[in-house]
């Protein structure tokens with residue numbers, strides 16, 4: 001009998017995977033809390049929450065129970081001309097806790113589609129109002145997804161290279177690196193002064209895929225404030241940062257000025273089902289509320305507001321809003337800080353960054369920091385050999401664990417990182 005690994009190789013084409021160079025996939029048969037178990041019985045600590053989606057551990061009984069009940073009640077239903085309890089209830093529960101005065105929830109399928117919807121809403125918003133604001137501004141190095149609109153607002157990179165000439169024009173402002181924050185703000189302001197910016201999109205506080213690059217809430221506040229001053233819409237892409245990742249419930253909770261749209265996915269369902277949300281203000285919604293059919297947002301997906309996904313999101317929200325969850329997030333951040341303080345002066349560590357439950361270490365491998373750093377596979381395999389799933393972004397290793405990870409599990413990961421650094 002062939003193994004899962006062997007059967008996979010015959011029939012599967014994996015995401016972000018150079019299939020000739022990295023053909024092997026580990027066959028996972030079950031998940032339980034912070035662990036994933038493979039077909040040989042080996043258990044891995046999921047230190048990156050399975051692509052940043054898992055909040056409360058794998059196969060969580062509360063989420064499983066709600067999903068199972070929903071499956072036996074209503075598995076799916078068209079969402080144009082029809083509605084259902086889980087979708088309405090989820091919107092009712094999310095709107096009051098989202099940053100900014102959010103008034104409406106638009107459902108889609110994943111993080112990229114949540115961003116696509118936000119971009120389309122922003123561009124059509126100004127068109128519906130008869131105003132010529134068409135420019136979109138984003139931050140250099142951003143990652144907002146892999147569909148064409150989401151790629152367009154993302155930094156140009158090896159991810160986008162084959163498609164660059166087909167992407168629509170976006171103006172990028174410099175990343176607000178320490179000491180260069182004012183330059184980034186000045187560029188944004190000079191663009192806004194032309195009065196043709198439809199929207200500004202940002203990953204608040206942390207650029208994930210760019211290597212967990214972090215910036216201060218004071219900068220985010222000024223970005224959003226400038227956009228308000230010059231009447232450009234603000235899209236907060238909280239796909240990665242949402243639901244407690246950076247400490248507070250949402251990264252935008254750290255500032256006063258609210259966005260006009262919030263994109264959500266990943267942790268939205270606790271990592272159980274695929275779903276995206278674009279939340280928006282009454283002001284944006286009102287620009288589409290018209291007798292003129294041409295002012296409609298003609299966008300949707302077959303699985304929009306899937307009831308099972310909504311049930312998973314409701315169950316995950318129960319757990320996220322529990323005090324035990326914020327206590328866990330604080331505990332993880334405190335552990336990260338202790339570890340980082342001990343390692344930050346090591347000559348092999350270029351930088352340590354912490355934001356809430358995220359810890360990133362930029363390692364000095366003798367080569368420039370890059371997603372294609374030659375040591376990447378060595379680092380990945382080093383941790384796999386120690387039963388830890390830790391997927392480096394080139395020479396940047398980061399932890400983004402499910403919130404249920406224990407201090408002992410964290411300590412095991414930290415000591416493995418120390419071993420790696422000593423071996424470099």
Ligand SMILES: Cc1ncc(COP(=O)(O)O)c(C=O)c1O
Nearest residue numbers: 110111112143144145208239240
């Ligand atoms: C900030 C951000 N936006 C959007 C996306 C795209 O989400 P998805 O992979 O669900 O399409 C990601 C994925 O990593 C992300 O980190």
